[in-house]
Amino acid sequence: MTDVANTEPPTKEPVRQDAALEEALARKYEAGFITDIEQENLPPGLDEDTVRFISAKKKEPEWLLEWRLKALEQWRKMTEPRWAKVSYPEIDYQSISYWASPIKDEDRPKSLDEVDPKLLETYEKLGIPLHEREALAGVAVDAVFDSVSVHTSFRERLAEVGVIFCSFSEAVQEHPELVRKYLGKVVPTTDNFFAALNSAVFSDGSFVYIPPGVRCPMELSTYFRINAANTGQFERTLVIADKGAYVSYLEGCTAPQRDENQLHAAIVELVAHEDAEIKYSTVQNWYPGDENGKGGIYNFVTKRGLCEGDRSKISWTQVETGSAVTWKYPSCILKGDDSVGEFYSVALSNHAQQADTGTKMIHLGKRTRSTIISKGISAGRGQQTYRGGVRIGRGAEGARNYTQCDSLLIGSECGAHTVPYVEVRNPTAQLEHEATTSKIGEDQLFYCRQRGLSEEDAVSLIVNGFAKQVLDELPMEFAVEAQKLLGVSLEGAVG
Amino acid sequence: MSLLETLPASPKSEPPAMKALREQAHERLASEGLPTKKTEAWRFTSVAALTGETLAAGPSTLSVEAPKGVSTVERESLEALPAGPFAALNAALTDETVVLRAEGVVSEPLSLRYTGADHASYPRMRLEVAKGAELTLVERFEGEGALTDAVLELVLEDGARLRHVRIQRDAGRLIGSVSVTQGRDSHYAAHVITLGGALQRLDLKVGLDAQGASCDLRGFYAVDGSEHCDHHVRVDHRAPHGTSHQTFRGIADGKGVAVFDSQAIVHRTGGHAEAHQENRNLLLSSSAGVHTKPHLEIDHDEVVASHGATVGALDEDSLFYLRSRGIPADLARGILIHAFAHEPLTGMPDAFAKEVEQGLLERLPASEALADLGEELA
Numbered sequence: 025m026t027d028v029a030n031t032e033p034p035t036k037e038p039v040r041q042d043a044a045l046e047e048a049l050a051r052k053y054e055a056g057f058i059t060d061i062e063q064e065n066l067p068p069g070l071d072e073d074t075v076r077f078i079s080a081k082k083k084e085p086e087w088l089l090e091w092r093l094k095a096l097e098q099w100r101k102m103t104e105p106r107w108a109k110v111s112y113p114e115i116d117y118q119s120i121s122y123w124a125s126p127i128k129d130e131d132r133p134k135s136l137d138e139v140d141p142k143l144l145e146t147y148e149k150l151g152i153p154l155h156e157r158e159a160l161a162g163v164a165v166d167a168v169f170d171s172v173s174v175h176t177s178f179r180e181r182l183a184e185v186g187v188i189f190c191s192f193s194e195a196v197q198e199h200p201e202l203v204r205k206y207l208g209k210v211v212p213t214t215d216n217f218f219a220a221l222n223s224a225v226f227s228d229g230s231f232v233y234i235p236p237g238v239r240c241p242m243e244l245s246t247y248f249r250i251n252a253a254n255t256g257q258f259e260r261t262l263v264i265a266d267k268g269a270y271v272s273y274l275e276g277c278t279a280p281q282r283d284e285n286q287l288h289a290a291i292v293e294l295v296a297h298e299d300a301e302i303k304y305s306t307v308q309n310w311y312p313g314d315e316n317g318k319g320g321i322y323n324f325v326t327k328r329g330l331c332e333g334d335r336s337k338i339s340w341t342q343v344e345t346g347s348a349v350t351w352k353y354p355s356c357i358l359k360g361d362d363s364v365g366e367f368y369s370v371a372l373s374n375h376a377q378q379a380d381t382g383t384k385m386i387h388l389g390k391r392t393r394s395t396i397i398s399k400g401i402s403a404g405r406g407q408q409t410y411r412g413g414v415r416i417g418r419g420a421e422g423a424r425n426y427t428q429c430d431s432l433l434i435g436s437e438c439g440a441h442t443v444p445y446v447e448v449r450n451p452t453a454q455l456e457h458e459a460t461t462s463k464i465g466e467d468q469l470f471y472c473r474q475r476g477l478s479e480e481d482a483v484s485l486i487v488n489g490f491a492k493q494v495l496d497e498l499p500m501e502f503a504v505e506a507q508k509l510l511g512v513s514l515e516g517a518v519g
Numbered sequence: 520m521s522l523l524e525t526l527p528a529s530p531k532s533e534p535p536a537m538k539a540l541r542e543q544a545h546e547r548l549a550s551e552g553l554p555t556k557k558t559e560a561w562r563f564t565s566v567a568a569l570t571g572e573t574l575a576a577g578p579s580t581l582s583v584e585a586p587k588g589v590s591t592v593e594r595e596s597l598e599a600l601p602a603g604p605f606a607a608l609n610a611a612l613t614d615e616t617v618v619l620r621a622e623g624v625v626s627e628p629l630s631l632r633y634t635g636a637d638h639a640s641y642p643r644m645r646l647e648v649a650k651g652a653e654l655t656l657v658e659r660f661e662g663e664g665a666l667t668d669a670v671l672e673l674v675l676e677d678g679a680r681l682r683h684v685r686i687q688r689d690a691g692r693l694i695g696s697v698s699v700t701q702g703r704d705s706h707y708a709a710h711v712i713t714l715g716g717a718l719q720r721l722d723l724k725v726g727l728d729a730q731g732a733s734c735d736l737r738g739f740y741a742v743d744g745s746e747h748c749d750h751h752v753r754v755d756h757r758a759p760h761g762t763s764h765q766t767f768r769g770i771a772d773g774k775g776v777a778v779f780d781s782q783a784i785v786h787r788t789g790g791h792a793e794a795h796q797e798n799r800n801l802l803l804s805s806s807a808g809v810h811t812k813p814h815l816e817i818d819h820d821e822v823v824a825s826h827g828a829t830v831g832a833l834d835e836d837s838l839f840y841l842r843s844r845g846i847p848a849d850l851a852r853g854i855l856i857h858a859f860a861h862e863p864l865t866g867m868p869d870a871f872a873k874e875v876e877q878g879l880l881e882r883l884p885a886s887e888a889l890a891d892l893g894e895e896l897a
Contacts, residue, residue, distance in 0.1 A: 107559075416830075418805065433820035436790065443814040446828055451802040454831040461817045461824040 066123035072096065074122050075224055081123065082193045082228075085200060088207075095213035095223030102217045108380035109409045109441060110349045112322060120287060122225045122258070187240055187271075188233040192260050195231035202233055206264055210293040210330045210357070218289040218324040218351075222258045226291070229260035234269035234300075243499050245274035259290035265300035267333065272303040274502055286311075288347075289324045298333030298360065303341070305498055307506050310346035315404075317376030320348020327354035331363035331389075339366040340383065341497045343506040348377060353411065355384035358392035358420075365394040368494040370506075373406030373438070382412035382429075382443075387420040387453070398429035399491050402438035413445040416453040423453040431461040432490055537616070543600050544610035554604050563778045563810045564720055564749040569692075574666055576612050577638025583617060586627030589654070592618045592647070601670065603722055605694045609670045613641040620647045621654040628655040628684075628868075635664030635691045645672040648679035650702075657684040657871060663691035663717075671697045675705035677729065684871045687713045687721075688878055694718075699725040701732035710867045711738035711750070711767075714878045719748040727754065727761035727789070737863040738767040739875075741882050742775025742807070749778035756789030765796045768863050770856060771807035779809075783824065784816045792819065796826035801833065801859055849885035850892070856883055 066077060075096050079089040104115070182189050188199060195203050213223040234240055265271050275292075288310070294302050304327075313320025323346075329338035340354040350373075356365030367383040385394040400408040410429045431440035442459045464486055472482035488495075498506055533541075553570055554561035585591070600610055621629065633642065648654050660667065667690065675681055679702065687693055693716055699707055713719050725734045740748045754763040763783060771777045783794040796813040813826040833855050841851035860879055864872055880886045880893075 431815075431817070433817065433822070436787070436820050438820065439816070439818040441814070441816040442826065444812060444828065446809075446811045446830060448800075448802055448809045448830040451805055451807065451832045453802070455829055457813075457826075457828040459815065459826050461815055462822060463820040 066121050068119045068121045070096075070117055070120070070122055070225065078123055078225060078227065082196065084193075084196055087204065088196060091208070091213070092224050095220050096225075098214050099217065099220035099224055102220055104217050108351050108411070109407065109443075110351060110378040110380050112349050112378075115287060115322070117221070123227065181241070185238050185241060186235040187238060188231065189244055190231055192226070192229040192231050192262070195262075199231070199233070202264070203231070203262070206262055206293070206295055208293075210295060210328045211291050211326050216326060219291055219326045222260065222289045222291045222326070226258040226260040229262070229290075231261075232263040232271060232273060234265045234271045236267040236269060236297075238266075238269050240269070240271040243272045243274055245276070257286070257288050257290070259288075259292075261290070261292040262295075263293070263302055263304070264295045265297060265302050265336075267297045268299040269297070270301045272305070272499055274305050274307075274499060276307040276309075276502065287322050287324070290326070292325070292327040292354075294329035294338055296329065296331050296333065296336035296338050296363075299335045300333060301337040301339075302329065303339045303499075304329070304354075305502055306340075306342040306344075307498075307502055308342065308344045308346050308350075311348075312346050312375060312377045313348040315375050317348045317378075320377070321346065322349045323347040323352060324349075325352040327352065328357065329355070329365070330357045331360050331365065331392075333363075334360040334389070335362045336360050337364040337366075339364075339368075339497070341366075341368040341494065342370070342381075343494070343498070343502075344369065344371040344379060344381060347379070350377075350379040350381055352379075352381045353384055355386070356394065357386045357388065358394065358423075359388045360392075361389040362391045362393075363389055364392070366497075367394075367396045367398070367412075368497040369398045370401070370491045370494045371399070371408060372401045372403070373408045374403045376405050378407045380409040380411055382410045384413040385415070385425060387414075387416045387423040387425070390419070390421040391423065392420055393424045394426075396425070396427040396429070397493050398427075399494055400429070400431040400440055401434070401487075401490075402431065402440045403434040405437045407439045407441075409441040409443060410459075411443045411445075414447070414455060414457075415445075416448045416450050416455070418449045420450050421452050423450065425453075425455045425457075427455075427457040427459075429459045430490070431459070432487070433461065433463045540600055540610050544607040547600070547607040548604070548611060551604060551607075553608075560603075560751060560780070563776065564718070564747065566694075566718075569666065574612075574639040576614055576641050577636055578640075579615050579642070580634050580636050580640045580664070580667065581615065581617070581642040581644075582632045582634075583619075584630040584632075585619060586625055586629060588623055588625035588627075588652075589619055589621045589629050592620045601672070601696055601698050601724070603696055605668050605720075606670050606696045606722075609641045609643055609668045609696070612639075612668075613643045613670075615641075616643040616645070618645045618647075620649060621652050622649045623651075624653045625655075628657045631656070631658045633658070633660045633664075633667055633669065633690075635660075635662030635667065637665050639666040639668065640664070641668050641670075643670045645674070647674045648676060648681050648705075650676040651678045652676075653680045655682045655684070655868060658686070660685075660687045660690035660693055660695075663689065664693060665691065667691070667693045667695075669693070669695045671695070673697065673699040673707070675699065675701045675707055675732075677702040677704060679705045681705075681707050682868070683707065683709045684867060685709065685711045685721075686871070686875060686878075687711075687716060687719055689714065690716045690719065692716075692718045694720045696722045697724070699723075699734070701725065701727050701729065701734065703729035704731040705729075706732070707734040708866065709734070709736045709738075710863065710871070711736070711740075712863075712875050712878075713738070713740040713748050713750070714875075714882060715741065715743065715746050716748065717746060719746075720751075721749070722751045723753070725752075725754045725763070727756050727763065728758055730758045731760045732758065733762040734764070735866075736763070736765045736767075737866070738769075739860050739863040739879075740767070740769040740777055740779075741860075741879070742769075742771050742777050743773040743882065744775060745773070746775045747778075748776075750780070752779075752781040754781075754783050754794065756783070756785040756792040756794060758788060759790045760792070761789055762793045763795070765798075765813075766863055767797070768799045768860060769809070770801040770803060770860070771809050772803040774804070774806040776808045776810070779811045779813070779828075781813045781826075782816065783814075783826070785819050785822050785824065787818045790819045790821040792822045792824070794822070794824040798826075798828045799859070800828075800830045801856065802830055803832070803856075847885065847888075850888045853883040853885045853889040854892075857889060 310321040402408040769777045785792045800809045
């Protein structure tokens, strides 16, 4: 035992510290509100007819319906995975409604003016740069409200350089050959329970295709929200960067306050061809539930990128502050020689939140490199698990991996767990994994205090430093929101 | 007939506690059977070869040399059945249970020697180190065994100190389980050395059950040919002010596979804990494999915990340096591997360190030249 940990802090300080901590921990979810607009829902339940209904609604070609039905068949044979260190009540998949659209198809707006003002107001509250703000922020937003895309901006500007950025259903209609070629290529329907479920009933999502040699002129962004009670949201995102292309994709989400658990099982597939680069950033702030975790979102996401071509690169950055239960492992399959995979993550669990998250780096090509930086922060009764896998195949000559995962604990009731899996089959590979778990450094605090910083400023400084390595990776547009999110949930909480 | 269908009933003369334990083991084996590759803890270690064989217990393969201060204890009850399928198999099939107790400061080591045989054996040992007592325990597993399924329970009472040296050399198929229970301010130091063997599996569990208990676990393993070794280490911090260190290093050559899985768990009751894990591996051939999984589970914020794991080849620059000084390639490799293996051996009593050194040298490239070099330097 070190002397530092044994030293009791002066008696006067903890009182103020605890008050600040309590206050911050008890802070209400700021983005919690419900938009009341007309919904067109399917009654709860899941069978072939549900799938046929969704497919027909979206006027999908026959092959896609077949694909969905096959996935449903697969899903029925599978059992829900329970290996993650999260606990939640049994989910009744037959009590969920698999289709909700905020507007009737025939009333689809032709321009922003026709959009339901309440919807716009919702976006307004969340600070989404959709209307006038779109040019200002320089962000193209494909906002998904429940299951149907409402509006896609900047389409023309992107079309000039040949970039396809549209909702998934539009892509099915307009670029079926691309969708057919890439759908399920990275995450097959048989991949896991939630992936099979998503494949059967996915409602909508985003589709991005960057043609060869094109550097996407702006950051692409989707804000999607869950709104209707009892409606699971099954997003499907497909991003393809052709040879030498570059794209940075931003995904952010907040959800209104609800009292019933909402299921979210999304799939994100990325494909990077030769010399292509995809940067995928996420800020996730779904409703985490109340102090006891009641009402929060269940977030079971399958995200995977394939570095198909030589010298391709895929980079995942995520800031996870929401959801009652998070089950998410953005991964990279490094197939091309000299391809690069990166994973940067800050995850925060407060109150009764549970997060089991991490990444998987599968090295197949020669001289492939991967970096994993994961920062976990647990407060209240939050449970946090980093679960990461690094696998070096026999053919991965000279592969290199560096993994660092640090956990910060705030309060004696939370938990932080680190479960790395390292499997190496090639002697020329070099792997390093390091991890630390501790509460905020007493000596660091002391040093800052001694230099005249207040307790709160000192804590904030240290915590920002703790997450900085990851926050630095975020695009400008997101960095502000991410810091705000962390600030709301964290800054005053440490001490 | 499969192994599990041939489980013998317990002998008539057995004490009721042992009988109960056996029944419990029978039940567990009947419901769970032997592990498969789908069992998380046995993902990389296959015991499929065992299921077809009749592994009835043969004559004893264990010899005990107890120094003055260590005595045999007649005991009515034994501790509860430890977790794991092979601990259950041991309890179901064992016909030799030795219970020893050490008092005071014992200067001579307690020696246990297990020799391999062409039949299976299920030795079961329990060692109690009395309050304030000090002891060195040395276990040697030698010779090709059909199957040695050994269970060892160690109980350290308050303030006890135990140094445990376990040398597993070419021991055929060896599946061992060591569980340690530690009293207040007790200290447990382990040196686990695994040099070869067709299948070596060790489950080492340490419970820091009372305040101020500490443990220092060091290990070294080497596999070559088609050898397979698997170390599963688990430390539970259940009481405050516990300290644990795990330092394991290994080399995998030929088609050998080394598995290292370690857990450090700080329970809600185990505040002010310090837990460190380190695992370094050298992968020396393209057909060998290393699987490592050092994981931490922390349920308390008053904690300092860290873990590190590396897998890599010998450093090219160091090899080049040695070559440029006129040292042959083989010897240069030998020197570097030898240096790498040294860390887990530190703190080991000299007599055993020499023995391990000898075994290690035999497995290194240019072993003779290396041995000569060692003598010259000495």
